Structures are given as C-alpha cells and as structure tokens.
Amino acid sequence: MTAPLAGIRVVDLTMVWAGPFGTRMLGDYGAEVIKVESPGQWDLLRGLGQIPRNVPRWYNMSAYFNHNNRSKYALALDLRQAEGRTVLLELCAKSDVIVENYRTDVMDNLGLSYADVRTAKPDIIYVSMPGHGKSGPEKDYVAYGTNVEQLAGLVSVSGYEGGEPLKTGFSYGDPTAGTALVAAVAMAMRHRLRTGEGAFIDLAQRENLTCFIGEYVVDYSMNGTLREPAGNRHPMFAPHNRYRCAGDDRWVTIACEDDAQFEGLCRAMLQPELASDPRFATNAARKANEAALDAIIEAWTAPLGHYEAMYLAQRFGVPAGAVLTIPELMADPGLRARGAWHEHTHPDAGTWEMETPPWRMSRTPGQVSRPAPGFGEHNSYVLREVLGLDEDRIAALYEHHVTADAPDEGLHQ
Template sequence: MQALDGIKVLDLSRTLAGPFCTMLLGDMGADIIKVERPGKGDETRDFTPPRWNGESAYYLASNRNKRSITIDIKSDEGRKIIYKLAEESDVFIENFRTGTMEKLGLGYEQLKEINPRIIYCSISGFGRTGPEKNRAGYDLLLQGYGGLMSVTGEQGGAPVKAGMSLVDLTTGTFAAYGILTAMIARGKTGKGQFIDASLLDGQVALLNFLATSYFATDKPAGRMGSAHPTIVPYQAFSARDMDIILAVTNNGLWEKCCRAMEWDDLLFDPRFKTNEDRVSHRQELVAIISERISALESKSIFERLDAVGVPCGPIHTVDQVVNHPHVIARDMILEVDHPIVENLKMAGFPIKLSDTPAKLKRHPPLLGEHTDEILKELGLLPDEIKDLKLKKVVGEAPNSVRST
C-alpha cells in the first residue's frame, strides 16, 4: 500500500518544476498521466548534453513513475480526450503562460464544471495575479529576480547562480505540498480548488530570515561566499589537502571546537567569547582559523571535531556524493530498468515513510509509451485508435511502445 494509491493526476506540465512535483506524487503511489505533444514531447527530452543511450539525462531525472500519452491539446478532438481524462482525475497540473489554458478551454473554471472535485495546480514564473503575471519565468531569471543571486557568490564578486535548478525544484516541492493540502481540504468539503504556485513566490518564501533581518535593520544582505551573516565560524575553510566545512552554531560548540583543536587562546579571547562577539570580529577570527586549518590534514580535523560532536565535513563533488556509502545505505540512488537505457540510475526518495513508503514502479516513459493503454481505459477501442483522425490527434511518437 502507498499513501496516494487511487489518486489520478493529469499532468500537462513540462520542463522541471511541474514534472518534479508530479514525480514526487508518483513516488507515493499516484497514477501520473503525462500529456505530451505528439512527435515532440516534453522539451526536456531535447535538453542535451548529456544523452544516455539517446535519452536526455535531464528528462530522465524527473519523470519516473509516470505514464506518457501524446495528445494535440490545440485540437478539438484532443481537448475532448483531456475532458474525458479530467472527469476521472483528482489533480490537474499545468505550467503554461497565464491565460493559455483558458484560451484552450482547459482553465480551472472550465474543468471544475466537468469535475467539481478536481484540484487544479497552476505553476508559473510570477503567479496568475499581479502586474507581472504575463511574464515568462525560468529558473535563472527567478534566481536573479527573487534575490537568490544577490546573496550567492563571493563578497564583492559577480552574481553567481546556484549550481542546481534550485528555483524550479523548490517550486515543484511547494506545489506538491499545496496539492496534498488541498486533498486534505477536499476530504472535509468534498470540493476541489485552484492552486496558484509561482517560482517567484517560492523564492520570496526562501528568503526567510534574510527578509525579516532586512525589515529589522533596513539593510539588505549581500554576498558572503560560504559564510553566514549571523554565525561565526560557519563556512568553508581550506585544509592542507582539501576544502572543508566548519559549522560552529552556538557557544557550546565553540568551546568544544576550541578545546578539541587546542585553541585555548581563542576560547579565552574576549573578542570571541560569544557568537555576537565573533560576528563583530569576523575578519580577525576567520583569518586566524584559516591560517591554522591550512596547516592541518582534513582527517586530523575531522577526527578531533567528530569526537566531540562539532559539525564538520568535506565538500564533496557530485560523484563522491552519489557513490558515498551512507548515501547508498539510505537507498538514495535508484537503479531503474529501462527499455533503452541500461543500468539507469537516479536520485532516490528523500522521505522515508514507515508504513506507506515511496516505490519505484515505472521507468521514465518513452514518448507516447502509454497512449494506447490510456485511451483504452477511456473506452476508446483499438479500431477507434487506428482511425486516421484520432491518429492525427495523438500522433505517432518515433520511440513509443505501442500495445496494439
């Protein structure tokens, strides 16, 4: 059993935020029907390099546990199929530009007439209301627009984006949270509702203490490299053999750190007594610690600090993370059977539920792989599927697996 068994999600989203959201739902048991353009599909199928046996690694990463159907949603016949799917779906998700779904006859007000219980999640760059609602939004654009790049990078340096698509991934996570919340509400009211999730709103939420600190001081945060504005020492340092992280978050840990590292002079220096003192004398303290750590091997530092419970560790590369024994032990790397990609691996399930765990049930689908299967479930017979008019609507995907 899985928590979302029996929940059907009609997924018209593409690229990353929406597909990541629906993958999270699919991991927990929901039946995700991924609607794609005939012959083209989700544009991430063409995001290369790299390709893995002809498949886009970008696409593979966020589309497991889904079924793919190709439909021309701009055609009357295609919309009829969407309406029929919407009648029996719990969730509808899309990330087109503001107004596009309404023009196609697939907006929330239109679909709730067909199914009052449907939960309609709309993901956009700037939201469906407000003066910027018609602007296109992409991860990089919103990293800049939403303030992330103003606090990322070295002090005095050029703007730097986060190394991963942080805006898209967090928005997808927030959207999944909204959908699950709406499901709980529907259980009480019997009605679905509209969810407006935007890339910008997610970034404003992630400003968190930086936003409140600005209101408290009237001073916006700036770039500080790996350092923290209100905690010292809490940043990267360079040991003799590698870069490491030292995270001394309170006065108790500071004392343990100093004793373990035999820094009694720093422990009893009045400039560094409290965290507030250390923040006030950040430059002096960081310079001293940097010089001392640079003379030591990382292994020696880790052994001393781990022994007394002071948070510290290496700065791993991606290959080191995905092959780390602890990551493997936590089942965070999945091996997936795929009809084209042999030995497909991807990041696993970040949440562990004791009674209704996430499961890998389906490989990332080939384009249109389940078109016939889903049409049959709708009551369309093989002869109708072969009809020329319907064939034009659902297309002939070049790498689809046909069941008829």
C-alpha cells in the same frame, strides 16, 4: 501498506523541471501520474540527454528526463486539435488532479482553463505553476529558471562579502516549486474529502521562493535597511566559513554557535589554549577577530582531506561538513547508508543508479514505482483501459496524428 497517494490519478501537462519534479514525487508516493506530451511538442528534457541522434529511440534515453519522469505513465496527445482536447477532457473526467506549467495564456487559449475542465470534472483539483502566477500585471512576462530567483529577492542577498549579487548554482526555483506542489495537492485532496469541493491552485514560483527569504522582507519593512551579501559569514557567529583542504578545490565548512563548540574545535586542532585566548574566548571576540581566526583554522585544514577535517571536528562536537561534489555525493557513506541511490533499469536506457524518494515514511514508504515512460508508451493503456475508447476512435486519433507512438524527432534535434 498502501501508498499515501494511492487511488489518486493525476493528469500531468508539465514539462522541463519544476512541474515534472513535483509530479514525479506524486508518483513516487502512490499517485497514478499520466504525462501528456504532443507528438509535435514534447518535453525538452528528452532532448537534453547528450544522446547521439542516430541511436534508435534516443528520446527515451535522456537520464535528465528519466530521473524527473519516473513513476509516471505517458500519453501522446496533440491538445491543439479539437479531438485531442476532447480526449484530454475525458481523461480529466476520470482523474482527480491536473497540473500545468505553461505560460499563463496557453491553457486558456487551448480551451482548457479551470472553468473548461470543471465542466468535465466539477471537483477537479487544477494546479497552475507559472513563474509569476495567473494574475497581476506581470503574469504574461516570460520567466525561466534563473529569472525566478532574481524575482524572488534571493539573488540580491546572496554573494561574497561585499560583492555583487550572485545567482545560485542552478535553477533553484524549479525543484522548490516542485516540492511545494506535493503539499498543495495533498491539502486540496484533504479539502475535497471533507467537503466534496475541488480547487484551483495558483503556485507562482517566484512567490514560493520569496517565502525562503521572508525574514529579509520583514526586516526591511521594519528597519528600511538593505543587507549586503554576507558570503559564508554569519551575522552573529564565528567561526562560520569554508576552509581550503588538501587536494584540488576541496573545502570543509565549520560553523560554531557557542563557546563549547569552539572549545571542541580548539581541541580538535590540538591548540586547546586558543579557547582561552582573549581574541577568541567569547563569541563577540571571535566575531571581532574573525579574519585572524579563519587563518588559524585554514592552516589546520589545509593539509587535511575535507572528509578528514569533518570527521576530526565532529569527533569533538563541532558542526562541520565537507563541501561535496557530485561524484562524492553519489559515493557518500551517509547517503549510501540511507539508501539514497537505487539501481534502476529502463527498457531503452539500460541500468544505472538514480535517487530514491527523499522522505522516509515508516508506514507508507515511497518507491520508484516504474521507469520513466518512453514517448507515448502508455497510449494503449490510457486510451483503451482508462478511457474505454473504441478501436475506430483510436485509429482516427492515430490517422490524424492526434496521438502517435513516436514523436516528431525534428523538434529537439
């Protein structure tokens, strides 16, 4: 069956995480994604692989890069040179979508604004995904990964009970924006198929992430109350926490949402009488006596493995989940059964396991369609086959270092 995005060509100017994560999913689900890097300004993730610099083509061996850029082709092109810009516009003319995540002024300064690209391809779908968006008084402010969640409001409502605002464990705004990119492109494609019109899409990473805490915005605007971080507690339900298990730094989460689930937990703990204990018999009582209840539950979980506690609780219909580490995620029986990890071979980097496309689509499944491209790996394919440039012009591109088959290694030493 044809992939859902088959026949769509994407020019990908994005680097690092948010953009590449999104365009990789476009590639996983069938689009032809051509990643454009300059010989002198190439993706930072190629340098973040913990690969020794004395290994030949080390810049093709970063697993961090190779996970986020699989299912793509690569073209080397210096957009700051006039001929590089010209070639890019020729590529846009044969493409459907262009995606960029530069600082807001970069594309305009390169002569590659939406208006510029439209002259080459009137119905282009042009996606910018900057931190703040392409307009407004803060548009030129620098905002990297951890800044996005601070600006989004998420950090202010995260943290231990009564504690300081707390960051997430990673640059959460990045994959969130990358996931949104797929929907934005799909919707614009639908619109183009129906009307013939292209689109300009402004995906401000902070705004996309603020939508993940929208209820706090609505609440504050109605009530004027700033809510404190609540840790692992829930405003209505108890128990709702994480509990220490056997082993070093191992935990299980348990969260009961009604009396039946709590009764199940009491039976799992072999303390059925707790379900009728007046301190815990109703949700309101459990919430009022939450600390005492947590101590009882932790006394039960403490000698158990975290998977063991989860299995025992789930046997009795109790929502419970182990707090999984990275090695545990890769071994997890549920993720294994789903086929979440897939053995993968890359010509320079070798064989290892990476994640499969996350959404299982019964009729149009995604797949890891090709390994991440080496730097400039598809120069010939793009310049000769997609664009049909003659040999003299291609030779001139190499001669003037507009393109290259290897990057300037000094950039990310």
